[in-house]
Amino acid sequence: MPKVYVKNRELVLPGDLLAEGDIEVTSFLIYKHASKYYSTIIGLVNVENDRKVGIIPLEAPYVPKVGDIVIGLIVDLGITNWLVDIRAPYTAILNASDALNKPFNPIQDDLRNYYDVGDYIVAKIQTFDRIHNPTLTTKGKGLGKITSGKVIEIEPSRTPRVIGKKKSMLNVLTGETGCEVIVGANGRIWIQCTNEDLEEILILAIKKIEQEAHTTGLTDKIRNFIEEEKKKRGLS
Amino acid sequence: MSEKPKLIDENGLRHDGRKPDQLRPIRIEVGVLSNANGSAIVEYGNTKVIAAVYGPRELHPRHLALPDRAVIRCRYHMAPFSTEERKSPAPSRREIELSKVIREALEPVIFTELYPRATIDIFIEVLQADGGTRTAGVTAAALAVADAGIPMRDLVAAVAVGKVEGVIVLDVDELEDKYGEADMPVAMMPAFNEVTLLQLNGVLTPTEFKKALELAAEGIQEIYKLQREALRKKYIEVGVEE
Numbered sequence: 001m002p003k004v005y006v007k008n009r010e011l012v013l014p015g016d017l018l019a020e021g022d023i024e025v026t027s028f029l030i031y032k033h034a035s036k037y038y039s040t041i042i043g044l045v046n047v048e049n050d051r052k053v054g055i056i057p058l059e060a061p062y063v064p065k066v067g068d069i070v071i072g073l074i075v076d077l078g079i080t081n082w083l084v085d086i087r088a089p090y091t092a093i094l095n096a097s098d099a100l101n102k103p104f105n106p107i108q109d110d111l112r113n114y115y116d117v118g119d120y121i122v123a124k125i126q127t128f129d130r131i132h133n134p135t136l137t138t139k140g141k142g143l144g145k146i147t148s149g150k151v152i153e154i155e156p157s158r159t160p161r162v163i164g165k166k167k168s169m170l171n172v173l174t175g176e177t178g179c180e181v182i183v184g185a186n187g188r189i190w191i192q193c194t195n196e197d198l199e200e201i202l203i204l205a206i207k208k209i210e211q212e213a214h215t216t217g218l219t220d221k222i223r224n225f226i227e228e229e230k231k232k233r234g235l236s
Numbered sequence: 237m238s239e240k241p242k243l244i245d246e247n248g249l250r251h252d253g254r255k256p257d258q259l260r261p262i263r264i265e266v267g268v269l270s271n272a273n274g275s276a277i278v279e280y281g282n283t284k285v286i287a288a289v290y291g292p293r294e295l296h297p298r299h300l301a302l303p304d305r306a307v308i309r310c311r312y313h314m315a316p317f318s319t320e321e322r323k324s325p326a327p328s329r330r331e332i333e334l335s336k337v338i339r340e341a342l343e344p345v346i347f348t349e350l351y352p353r354a355t356i357d358i359f360i361e362v363l364q365a366d367g368g369t370r371t372a373g374v375t376a377a378a379l380a381v382a383d384a385g386i387p388m389r390d391l392v393a394a395v396a397v398g399k400v401e402g403v404i405v406l407d408v409d410e411l412e413d414k415y416g417e418a419d420m421p422v423a424m425m426p427a428f429n430e431v432t433l434l435q436l437n438g439v440l441t442p443t444e445f446k447k448a449l450e451l452a453a454e455g456i457q458e459i460y461k462l463q464r465e466a467l468r469k470k471y472i473e474v475g476v477e478e
Contacts, residue, residue: 013467014345014382015390015427029387031347038427040347040387042467058471059385061273061292063350089292089306089354130352131303157385214471 008047009216012039012055019053026054044214058214062088062156062186064134068125069143071151071188072136074118077111080104084121087156087186090133098126098137120146122182122190142182149180149192152203156187158213162206169209169219176226177202201229240415244401250412252281256405259395259455264375264466266383272359274384276466278376280395281409282366287376288359289384295355305348307355310339312373314362334370335360341374341394341423341433347387356386367410368396374423374433379463383470391463392432394423395455397448399440404448406455420445422452426460429453 002021006012016039018030025032029041030053039045039055046054064070064086072084072092082099084092096104099114115121121136122143128134138144154162162183163170174181179193179202189206193199205222212218243251250256260281269275272288279285295301312334316325327335338360346356358380360373371394378392398408400416413419418438424431440448 011468011471013391013464014388015425017427031387031389033389033428038389040389041385042382042471057385059274059383061351061385089294089351091294 002051004047004050004053006045006047006053008045010045011042011058011214012045013042014040018045018055024052026052029055029057056160057157059155060157062086064088064090064092064125064128065185066125066128068185069182070123070125070136070186071146071182071184071190072121072123072186074115074121076117079106080111082111082115084123084136086123086134086136087153087188088134090128092123092125092134092136094121094123094136094138098135098139101139115145120151120188120190122146122184146190149190150199150203152189152191152206154187154189154206154210155213156185158210159183159185159187159189161213161218162189162209164219169222172219172223172226173202173205176223176230177205195235197233197235198230201226201233204229241411243412243415244403248403250400250405252409254407256403257451257454259407259458260409262459262462264379264462266379266466267470272380272384274380274382274386276376276379276383278372278379280366280368280372280407282364283368283372283409284362284364285369285372285376286361286363287373287380288361289356289377289380289386290359291356291384292351292354292386293357295353301353301355304352306346306351306353308339308343308346308348308358309355310335310342310358310360310377312338312360312362312370314365314369318362318365334373337433337435338370338374338377342377342381342392344430344432345378345388345390345392345425346381347389350387356381356384365410367408367413368421370394371396371421371423375459375463379467382467390425390427391460392423393426393456393459393463394421394433395452395459396421397452397455399438399444399448404444404451406451418444418448420448420452422449422456424453424456426456 004019043055043057076083082094123136182190263279274289374394396408399418420436423433
């Protein structure tokens with residue numbers, strides 16, 4: 001007989017008993033021991049129809065996933081590849097062939113002409129498994145070197161809230177401030193605004209989302225927050 | 237060596253007024269360091285210990301990495317000002333050993349297999365020592381690991397039990413450790429009731445040992461409640477603001 005011991009959106013801690021019996025588990029952060037399911041992390045539980053249990057972690061290191069869009073920092077150059085910090089436990093590799101639209105010859109050409117140490121790039125995780133470090137690609141729409149705007153950092157586990165359900169939060173952020181925003185799955189966010197005041201408001205709003213990521217009704221709260229800040233600065 | 241003080245008075249109370257099965261006042265706070273991925277400070281009476289967790293992160297030198305799981309590195313260290321006489325900051329034989337036993341107390345709860353080739357670094361710094369520093373260290377380190385968002389089977393809580401003037405007592409402090417007959421630090425996974433660390437210094441009869449272990453388990457459950465409260469507090473405080 002399946003039994004769920006927690007309420008939807010309840011805060012759970014490592015070792016908390018979540019459910020027992022024939023339950024569908026939607027997260028690898030749930031640990032099964034003798035037909036009982038336990039939480040392994042600080043998070044909020046998702047319960048669906050008393051049969052399906054999942055966890056949204058509140059604190060989690062960034063672990064790369066194939067297909068993620070991340071914002072990386074070039075930390076080193078190899079002969080035909082760059083090493084990129086993506087705030088994960090593993091340094092990512094960007095091969096010249098995955099960045100340039102032409103063959104790369106290290107004798108005639110220099111990688112520094114494209115990306116140098118200290119540059120930020122928007123990239124996609126191409127491959128990653130337990131044995132190999134992640135590889136990136138910057139071929140594709142919207143990918144490549146960041147040449148303007150700002151990059152800010154938040155806890156990687158909070159990025160889903162900055163995007164929101166069906167991008168609702170992201171739409172509020174871009175709509176209310178008129179800024180361009182790219183949210184990297186690794187907790188780096190690129191922003192570009194037309195106006196310094198708007199940029200400041202946007203950063204404050206993102207930091208507020210990070211701090212209150214576990215609360216409900218956040219999208220409306222952020223909309224009000226941005227409007228208030230705009231009034232304070234005489235922008236609306 | 238100075239003369240042995242009276243540790244248990246005529247009312248059966250201990251030198252600091254505690255009952256034999258009473259813990260010292262405990263204070264726990266989580267997320268106290270901003271540069272670490274996870275951190276916690278724990279006080280058992282006058283014992284004060286801070287723990288910081290970094291990682292999972294890349295392991296250097298590379299050859300130490302394990303292909304199938306993360307390496308856990310643990311450093312227990314006493315600050316030079318933590319004791320009555322200045323302690324040399326160089327790691328002593330005792331600190332190296334305690335680093336190892338604390339690591340082994342935490343290893344069974346951490347899902348290291350999720351982060352192959354990486355490392356999880358745990359730093360435990362004793363700020364003030366008054367007995368039971370290793371147990372406070374384990375309690376703090378487990379919270380710091382949870383705060384770092386590293387998946388774990390359960391928290392770990394620890395407390396020392398001992399024998400003082402023939403009485404089995406909970407949460408042994410410096411004086412009782414020095415003049416008592418036995419000192420036994422115990423760490424457990426409170427939700428699963430499994431022991432992850434057990435050391436014994438001194439002599440206990442088998443019945444005394446059983447009684448001491450039971451007493452430790454009770455103390456650990458109490459500490460576990462405080463640990464959970466401290467972890468929840470970090471989130472609930474922000475939530476109340478709404």
